[in-house]
Amino acid sequence: MADNYLENKFEELRDRAKRPAPRKANTLDTLLARNRSYRGYDKKVVVGMSTLEKIVAVNTKIPSARNQQVLRFKLVTRDSGADNVLANIKMGGALPELHLPFEGTEPEAYIIVCSTEPESKLVDIDLGIAAQSMLLKAVDLGLNGLMIGAFNKSAITEAFALKYEPLLILAIGKGAETIRLTEIREGESHRYYRENDVHYVPKVALADLLL
Numbered sequence: 757m758a759d760n761y762l763e764n765k766f767e768e769l770r771d772r773a774k775r776p777a778p779r780k781a782n783t784l785d786t787l788l789a790r791n792r793s794y795r796g797y798d799k800k801v802v803v804g805m806s807t808l809e810k811i812v813a814v815n816t817k818i819p820s821a822r823n824q825q826v827l828r829f830k831l832v833t834r835d836s837g838a839d840n841v842l843a844n845i846k847m848g849g850a851l852p853e854l855h856l857p858f859e860g861t862e863p864e865a866y867i868i869v870c871s872t873e874p875e876s877k878l879v880d881i882d883l884g885i886a887a888q889s890m891l892l893k894a895v896d897l898g899l900n901g902l903m904i905g906a907f908n909k910s911a912i913t914e915a916f917a918l919k920y921e922p923l924l925i926l927a928i929g930k931g932a933e934t935i936r937l938t939e940i941r942e943g944e945s946h947r948y949y950r951e952n953d954v955h956y957v958p959k960v961a962l963a964d965l966l967l
């Protein structure tokens with residue numbers, strides 16, 4: 757009995773040591789810090805429909821003006837038209853000379869966010885809440901993303917036979933860029949820039965945000 761107990765205990769400890777350490781729980785601060793806008797992705801990490809569905813599922817838990825829930829989502833993967841999205845989006849408008857994304861780092865999964873109602877202030881507020889919630893979920897899953905407002909609406913509507921107006925596209929993938937935040941004061945340039953392959957994003961200091 758005693759022998760068995762020790763043997764079992766030993767096996768239990770040995771098995772536990774073999775298991776990978778549990779992933780540290782994400783805090784809101786770490787999610788926000790990692791939730792940067794990536795314009796280059798690691799194509800070895802393929803994002804499939806079920807991952808996109810997990811990301812869109814946050815929409816069953818978020819606020820909505822008048823609880824109207826007008827947003828609908830078209831999921832696009834490598835096998836279901838990602839090239840068609842890529843041809844109709846613009847990335848890194850502040851760095852036109854770079855022609856982002858670089859070849860071989862293009863995103864291959866997208867969520868096209870549509871609205872059943874015409875765009876309005878309340879629809880746009882819902883859109884912002886939904887987009888940020890979905891990107892935070894992507895980061896929670898170990899992925900990254902980008903909100904894309906600069907896209908060819910009519911081409912995307914036609915290519916995916918959308919019955920509702922597309923308002924925003926999210927690219928989803930495993931980010932393959934180094935991105936850092938830098939603190940700026942009010943009045944300094946907000947323009948993001950790159951130096952030595954690092955993408956810098958200026959953010960206004962808290963002291964200057966407070967009224």
Ligand SMILES: Cc1cc2nc3c(=O)[nH]c(=O)nc-3n(C[C@H](O)[C@H](O)[C@H](O)COP(=O)(O)O)c2cc1C
Pocket residue numbers: 791792793794795846847848849902903904905906907948957
């Ligand atoms: C509503 C919205 C639309 C955006 N559209 C684009 C876009 O079309 N192309 C792009 O490269 N980035 C786009 N961005 C990303 C912003 O450029 C990015 O959020 C900003 O540079 C700050 O970087 P950060 O997200 O890493 O903090 C968009 C962001 C938002 C919130």
